[in-house]
Amino acid sequence: MLAGQGLEILAERYQDEVVGQVRSSSQVPDGDGWTELPDLISFVECHVLEAATRALYGPHLVGLNPTIAADFWNFNRRVKSMFMGVPKWMNPLAVRARNKMTDNIKRWQRYNAANCNIDDIPEEVEWEPFYGSKYTRVRQQLLTKRGIMNESARAAENLAFVWATNANSVPAACWFLLETLHDPSLYKRVQESLQGARITDTDKSLAFDMTKLTNDTLLQSIFAEILRLRVAALVVREPTVDHFSLPGGWYIKQHETISMSTRTELMDPNVWNAGNAASPHPLDKFWAERFIVYPDDPRSGPLKEPKRRLKPAPSKDGKSTNEGSFSLDGCTWHWVPFGGGRQLCPGRHFAKREILLTSAIFLSTFEIELMVDKLPGPDKGIYGFGTMPPKGKVPCRIRRRRE
Ligand code: HEM
Structure with missing residues (x-):
């Protein structure tokens, strides 16, 4: 349900929700005047969380809990201490933040139970206001079938899914915006790409x-x-056979936990193209073109040692072109921000749409000027949990674009 037709319906709904959200934002008034925001990141975070929640869970989860965006990001900041197993009595703020979120979700569960019989909703319905997406609805039915009847257990599972939907994609969209806004020539090229993807013959105020x-x-x-540079997820596995062997003479006992960082692959200097002496592009620095292959440039493309080169595609008049194309060829076991194998992130297609749509909508709705000379680095305190968000606040000036 996070692929195929279900995915496209969900992505369209997400698009409409984000557009509605930013168009009606009271933080940026109409008119030519600039508004100073103390932090672009929290501005994006709050708007996107509400929009994504409406798209996936329907309008009531936000409607019943007007502070849900602030509650969620407060909870997210404290996830790590709970994951590390810090006892409750030593970690009261984290426990309170988690309980605030599960209370919000329980309110929604109770409201739905009182107002809608989930089993009366026809199976083919892809979206309705009580449970939102079919994906959310079917999960509620499965939880009950699998005996997870307890209200708190269901709220915990729903919170985990709200977390999976937002905690990685939203910081990634923030990085997309920051890197683009920080580089005027990239900004110009991104705007051209967005213009090319815009739908003009529509009643909607903004659509891609x-x-x-x-x-x-x-x-x-x-x-x-962005995902190569900013994601550091710990992928956790357990061997099902004894003496599981790994290269380098390592053996892992059955049922022993293995924890692998995606960052090892995503930053591996033996794998990735880091430019050359004349034009270096170190792996710890953002390079917008790293994943573009130019047929007549053997040094282009993501890999240090390209596995194969695309032949220049002939243009319509028969002449060959050197147009670049996006490529992940040969990167399967190296570009692993979404993990891999059977447990590969099921939300990866939605995440791509979420990140590109969010960036497109913010860049098309607002003019934004960053009020920092240097971009912040990643918050390594979040290492292991997916996308590391920018560390610290990013003040900016913002105003609405003229139609
Ligand atoms: C940039 C965004 C995202 C990143 C970097 C990311 C990364 C990951 C990673 C590394 C895993 C563990 C994979 C493994 O163990 O091999 C995972 C699992 C998961 N992700 Fe994502 N994810 C993102 C967005 C999303 C979104 C948008 C959704 C939902 C719509 C989602 C839903 C899930 C779920 C449900 C799992 C658990 C899968 C399982 O255990 O079978 N993720 N994700």
Whole structure:
């Protein structure tokens, strides 16, 4: 349900929700005047969380809990201490933040139980206001079938899913915005790509063609580079056989926990193209073009040692072109921000749409000027949990674009 038709319906709804959210934002008034925001990141975070929650869970989870965006990001900041197993009595703020979120979710569960019989909703319905997406609805039915009847257990599972939907994609969208806004020439090229993906013959105030947006060469390369540079997820596995062997003479006992950091692969100097002496692009620095292959440039593309080169595609008049194309060829076991194998992130297609749409909508609705000379680094305190968000606040000036 996070692929195929269900995915496209969900992405369209997400798009409409984010557009509605930013258009009606009271933080940025109409008119030519600039408004100073103390932090662009929290501005994006709060708007996107509400929009994503409405798209996936329907309008009532936000409607019944007007502070849900602030509650969620407060909870997210404290996830790590709970994951580390710090006892409750030593960690009261984290426990309170978690309980605030599960209380919000229980309110929604009770409201739905009182107002809608989930089993009366026809199976083919992809979205309705009580449970939102079919994905959310079917999960509620499965939880009950699998004996997870307890209200608190269901609220915990729903919170885990709200976390999976937002905690990685939203910081990634923030990085996309920051890197683009920070570099005037990149900004110009991104705006051209967005213009090319915009739907003009529509009644909607702002809409993007999802296929064009998600297939654009530059936008995809920025997306892949942001995840390569900013994701540090710990992928956890347990061998099902004894004496599981790994290269280097390591053996792992059955049922022993293995924890692998995606960062090892995503930053491996033996794998990735880091430019050359004349034009270096170190792996710890953002390079918008890292994932673009130019047919007549053997040094282009993501890999240090390209596995294969695309032949220049002939243009319509028969001449060959050197147009770049996005490529993850040969990167399967190296570009692993979404993990891998059977447990590979099921939300990865939605995440791509979420990140590109969020960036596209914010860049098309607002003019934004960062009020910092240097971009912040990643918050390594979040290492292991997915996308590391920017560390610290990013003040900016913002105003609405004229139609
Ligand atoms: C940039 C965004 C995202 C990143 C970097 C990310 C990363 C990951 C990683 C590393 C895993 C563990 C994979 C493994 O163990 O091999 C995972 C699992 C998961 N992700 Fe994502 N994710 C993102 C967005 C999303 C979104 C948008 C959703 C939901 C719509 C989602 C839902 C899930 C779920 C449900 C799992 C658990 C899968 C399982 O255990 O079978 N993720 N994700």
